[in-house]
Amino acid sequence: MTEAAVPQKPCKKKSKFVQFIPVYIMALPGLAYLVINNYMPMFGIVIAFKNLDFSKGIFGSPWAGLSNFTYLFKTEDAWIITRNTIGYNLVFIALGIVLAITVAILLNEVRNKIAARFYQSVILIPYLMSMVVVSYLCYALLSTESGFINGTLLPLFGMDPISWYAEPKYWPFILTIVNLWKSIGFSTVIYLSSIVGISKDYYEAATIDGASKWKQILHITLPLLKSTIITLAILNIGRMFYSDFGLFYQVPRNSGPLFRVTNTIDTYVYRGLMQLGDIAMSSAAGVYQSLVGFVLVIASNGVVRKLSREDALF
Amino acid sequence: MHTKEDKVMQAIAHIVMAFLAICALLPFVLLIIASFTDNMTAIRNGYSFFPEQWSLDAYDYILKQWGVIGRAYGVTFLVTVSGTFLSLVITSMLGYALSRQGMPGRNVLMFFVVFTMLFNGGLVPTYYIYSNIFHIKNTIWALIVPGLLMNAFNVMLVRNYFRSNIPPALIEAAKIDGAKEFTVFFRIVLPLSLPILATIGLMSAIAYWNDWTNGLYYLTNEKLFSIQNILNKINENVNFLANNSSTLAGTVDTTSLPSGTIRMAIAVVGIVPILIAYPFFQRYFVKGITIGSVKE
Numbered sequence: 087m088t089e090a091a092v093p094q095k096p097c098k099k100k101s102k103f104v105q106f107i108p109v110y111i112m113a114l115p116g117l118a119y120l121v122i123n124n125y126m127p128m129f130g131i132v133i134a135f136k137n138l139d140f141s142k143g144i145f146g147s148p149w150a151g152l153s154n155f156t157y158l159f160k161t162e163d164a165w166i167i168t169r170n171t172i173g174y175n176l177v178f179i180a181l182g183i184v185l186a187i188t189v190a191i192l193l194n195e196v197r198n199k200i201a202a203r204f205y206q207s208v209i210l211i212p213y214l215m216s217m218v219v220v221s222y223l224c225y226a227l228l229s230t231e232s233g234f235i236n237g238t239l240l241p242l243f244g245m246d247p248i249s250w251y252a253e254p255k256y257w258p259f260i261l262t263i264v265n266l267w268k269s270i271g272f273s274t275v276i277y278l279s280s281i282v283g284i285s286k287d288y289y290e291a292a293t294i295d296g297a298s299k300w301k302q303i304l305h306i307t308l309p310l311l312k313s314t315i316i317t318l319a320i321l322n323i324g325r326m327f328y329s330d331f332g333l334f335y336q337v338p339r340n341s342g343p344l345f346r347v348t349n350t351i352d353t354y355v356y357r358g359l360m361q362l363g364d365i366a367m368s369s370a371a372g373v374y375q376s377l378v379g380f381v382l383v384i385a386s387n388g389v390v391r392k393l394s395r396e397d398a399l400f
Numbered sequence: 401m402h403t404k405e406d407k408v409m410q411a412i413a414h415i416v417m418a419f420l421a422i423c424a425l426l427p428f429v430l431l432i433i434a435s436f437t438d439n440m441t442a443i444r445n446g447y448s449f450f451p452e453q454w455s456l457d458a459y460d461y462i463l464k465q466w467g468v469i470g471r472a473y474g475v476t477f478l479v480t481v482s483g484t485f486l487s488l489v490i491t492s493m494l495g496y497a498l499s500r501q502g503m504p505g506r507n508v509l510m511f512f513v514v515f516t517m518l519f520n521g522g523l524v525p526t527y528y529i530y531s532n533i534f535h536i537k538n539t540i541w542a543l544i545v546p547g548l549l550m551n552a553f554n555v556m557l558v559r560n561y562f563r564s565n566i567p568p569a570l571i572e573a574a575k576i577d578g579a580k581e582f583t584v585f586f587r588i589v590l591p592l593s594l595p596i597l598a599t600i601g602l603m604s605a606i607a608y609w610n611d612w613t614n615g616l617y618y619l620t621n622e623k624l625f626s627i628q629n630i631l632n633k634i635n636e637n638v639n640f641l642a643n644n645s646s647t648l649a650g651t652v653d654t655t656s657l658p659s660g661t662i663r664m665a666i667a668v669v670g671i672v673p674i675l676i677a678y679p680f681f682q683r684y685f686v687k688g689i690t691i692g693s694v695k696e
Contacts, residue, residue, distance in 0.1 A: 103504050108581035109497045113509065116494030119550050122534070123526075124516040130525025140532070189420065195413040207682050208421040211428070214674060214685070216610035218631045222667035223427035225635075226434050226447050232660050234430055237446015267423065272689055279690045299409050331613065339635060355523050360617070365524065372522030380519045400514050 131376060134369040154370040163354060167371065171350040174258075174334075175326040178265050179319060185266060186273035187311065191303055193274060194281045206278070210271035217332025220268060224337055228260070251339055254347045261348065264337055265330070273318075280314045281307060317390055317397040324386030327379040331356065351375045428671070435459070435665035442660045458665035465641050468622075469630065469669065475543070476626040480608040483544045487604045488597055491550050495558030496585055501568055517552045527617055542618035543626060548607055554600045557691060561596040562589065596691075602681055603688045609674060627670045634666055641666075 134154055136147040158164050189209070196202040212220070227234050228250040236247040250256060288306045297305070329350035338348040351371055358368025391398040430447060438453035445452065462469060497503065498510055520526075530536045530546050566589055574584045590597070615629035625633065633640045638659040678685075 102502065106500070106503050109500055109503055112493040112581070112585065113497035115490040116497075116550055116555065117509070117512065119490060120513065120516055120552070122529070123545070123547065123549070124520060126529045126533070127521030127525040128519060130521050130529055133525055133528060138528075143532070144528070189416075192413040192416050195409055196417060197410060201414070201417075205417040205421050206686070207678075209417075209424045210682075210685065211675075211678070212424055214606065214678065215671065216612055216628055216631075218612045218628050218635065219667060219671055221635060222631065222663065223431055226430050226664060227427065229447075232442050232446040234447050234449075238448050270420070271424070275686055275689045299405055336632070336635070352523075359524055359527060369522075369524040372524045376520060376522050383518050400517075 131369070131373045133365070134373040138365050138369070150366070154366040155374070158367050158370040158374070161367075163349070163367075164371075164374075166346060167349050167351045167354045170334075170347065171329050171352075172326055174261065174265075174329065174350065175322070177258075177262055178269075179322045179326075181262065181266060182269060182273055183315060183319060185270055186277050187308075187315070189270060189274045190277035190281055191307060193278055195299075206271070206275065209274065212268045212270075213272045215268070217330070217336040220264065220332075221336040221339060224260075224264060225339070251341045252343045254344050257338060257344055257347045261333060261337065265333055268333075276318070277311065277314065280311055284310050313394050313397070316393060320386045320390050320393075324383040325379075327351065327375050327382055329353075428675075431664055431671075432668055435661055435668045437661055437664075439659075439661050447660075447664070455661070458661040461641075461662055462665055462669060468641055469627075469666070471623065472625050472627045472630045475540070475624060476609060476628070479540070479543045479626060480605050483548060483608045484601055484605045486544070487549050487554075488601050491554050491600065492558050492590065492593070492597065493585070494550070495555045496562055496589060498555065498559045499562035499566070500571075513552045513555055523617075531618065537618050538621045538624065540624060543611070543614050543624070544608075546614050546618070548604070548611060548614070554604075557600060558593075558596055561593060566592060599684055599688045599691060602684045606674075606685075631667060631670050634663060638663060 130144065133144060135150060135152070136144065137150045138144070139147045193202055193205060196205065215223075225233070228236075230236060230247065230249045230251065233250070235250070240247060248256070250260070284307065288310075289302055292302050292306060329352045331352040334348050334350045334353045335356065338344045341348075351374070355368050355372045355375070358364040358371065362368075387398055387400065430449060433449055433451065434442065434447035435458050436454050436456070437447065437451040438455035439457060441451050441453040441455075494513070498506060498513065500506070526546065530542070536542045536545065570588065571584055574588055575581075579587070610628060612626070612628035612632050615624075615626055616632060619625060619629060622633075630640070641662070
């Protein structure tokens, strides 16, 4: 109908624009959502440069300059949350890759297809669960009074019960195990899909030449997986300033004595905002995360682009 | 050709995979058995795989509190269904627009979408904007809108699918026949795109079912709690259910509740639906993971 109202003008661009009006309308709800959910919060980072007073709103609150940041970086917390966020991520990435590739290769070897699918489905179940559910599972194992480990496992070895939720020294291991337990199915599926894509010809040729299974894995599978491994690792490194809030908040049950080893940027921001009412520190930490995170994503994507163009995010 | 080496490899693969499968499942088995354990036994011996005394007390209690839990199920179901539906509609419409060749300003819109994958304002501004500008706190929208409704990654997946599976000539032909853009999209493009819609729809439904953070940030009214929010609250306070039961308040002595096993039983109630449904959507789930991580 709009087309009828506007006769064909020499200006082609305009008529094209008019012709696409229904398509723009289709894009509108999604774009509006991005404005609300993503772009408005981006501009909201000015909160970190303000002394926010909820009654006055963002624009009415007085400017604080960089003082929120200077306060934040004077605290010991700034160092602890940075160390924890990056440290855990590095461990998760490194162990995740090694374990997932091993499992994917073994799963690919399983000749019985029904069994293979069964294994894959079962190791994916943890990935399907929310972190709240995971924290219940951990509680059943680790609860000081009634946990399985204190109640059954430790007595078997004649050991005394341990107050798991009050002893920081165990948590780097517990969190790593929980993370691997939950994510291993997911990353296995990704590597498996790469392995399945490798042409059978290579293996047949190698078998004829008398290469053992181990040699085939070493000289065919791993080299051909290299680009997938590097790409995923770099993309994960780009996300290194972000942590899984649920893992670090739910699984340690928000336990104060553990904060030194369980506090990451995400849990710090949450506690500052919701539990301590310390919006200055919380928003400063949030902006710190956003900015460094942005630089890391851009840098890692740049590296991926150089290595294999089609795997880059943009 | 079944050499000896081949057999050894099969054996190793089966042993390792079976071990991992058991590791994945055992915590769930413990949780389920713990929920059927007599509370005194659980206190005395801890949760174990072979409790001395079984009991249905925890489930008995949950049935009595069905008002709170049934309601939470209803909220979870409503949020999952409506959220997934809305998400599919706006994601596919935006993805379709970005897939259309010759649309003026397409690159600008692409940048507008992709940039949200690179930079975000973080929790504090997001929380401020949703609660102080949009007043989303303690409304059902708090569980549907923030973060979960649409993401740039899915938009790009859908766009790529349309670009490689819907020939532009098909759209042109339909329009020459007099079909409007919306008719083309809903009658021709979407029916041809069911595989990708099923896949991202499933991932979105799982995200909605499992989400507990939106309730944590934006809800204080327990009437709007989803199952995950209830689980989270009980983690903080075992007596949450008793405190929130209108029918039993004051009549139940909270100290005599089988609190340790109730905790486990509620978690079982939370995971059973997803475990039952899993075999049916398992294939799409695997597909969702694959397309979501390695671009094809």
